[in-house]
Amino acid sequence: MKRILIVEDEKLIAELERDYLEMSGFQADIAGDGEQGLQLALGGEYDLVVLDVMLPAVNGFDVCKQIREKRDIPILMVTAKKEDIDVIRGLGLGADDYITKPFKPGELVARVKAHLARYERLIGNKQRKEEIRIRGLGIDAGARRVFLHDREIALTPKEFELLHFLAVNPNHVFSKDELFEKIWGMDALGDAQTVTVHIRKLREKIELGPSNSEYIETVWGAGYRFRL
Incomplete structure (x- = not known):
């Protein structure tokens, strides 16, 4: 129960x-x-x-x-x-x-x-090892842990889900509405501003600076994509 x-x-x-x-x-x-x-x-x-x-x-x-x-x-x-x-x-x-x-x-x-x-x-399957490694960024889906140049980065559950979803769908542009639906679900309350806040928080943690989008790139007028 x-x-x-x-x-x-x-x-x-x-x-x-x-x-x-x-x-x-x-x-x-x-x-x-x-x-x-x-x-x-x-x-x-x-x-x-x-x-x-x-x-x-x-x-x-x-x-x-x-x-x-x-x-x-x-x-x-x-x-x-x-x-x-x-x-x-x-x-x-x-x-x-x-x-x-x-x-x-x-x-x-x-x-x-x-x-x-x-x-x-x-x-559901924590024993499953799924690791993504891209330019110093490591995402361990099984353990729900993220590392940047071998230093662990603390993410909230939704930040992790958002980063992982973008990383397993690299180079694909997702709109804010699409990301909100994928991560929060159709039945969640909120709006696209929720996605904006989480993207900003992610960038603060994994990017070198606000103007350096090494991993998460903004496609103006369209949404966001994870760069390979």
Whole structure:
């Protein structure tokens, strides 16, 4: 049985989320503030975290960042604000997706199922060795690790998925919409700006500088491609 951690300070909302998740066959635990949520997320064996942005003690962005530094599990952020900056900050810290209040409980369950299924497909065969090596960049798909000139680069799950997808389809130009569909899925909330943020983060980590696109190249008016 998959275990879900709900980090939500509004008790009625948290209990409603838990009830719907449990009716769908999940085991769900609730943390009422960011500090407790962080402790449980790092200390427990959870398969996914539903994380509210506005939390007492430690806010959701800080919780997301600290979870991502130590755990490779899907994080679904919940926000009551629709401003793009909140969404972008959350995704930039390693969140896999977001959902905006108010939402239907069934929508939350569907989102959780989709991300768990996608995550399992991506890591389902960890014993399989798939290594890509291009000009000092090494991508180990089985271990989900990336090295640049023998130095390991820390990537969020979505950054890794985006880099790996581009690398196994070199020289092909993908639009932002195509990349969003491939990596986040048709049922994910968000827009092409999500792709832009993740490409920028990737470049900060693997390129020599903002004007040096050795690996990920922008094709103006079309999208992005991975250069061989």
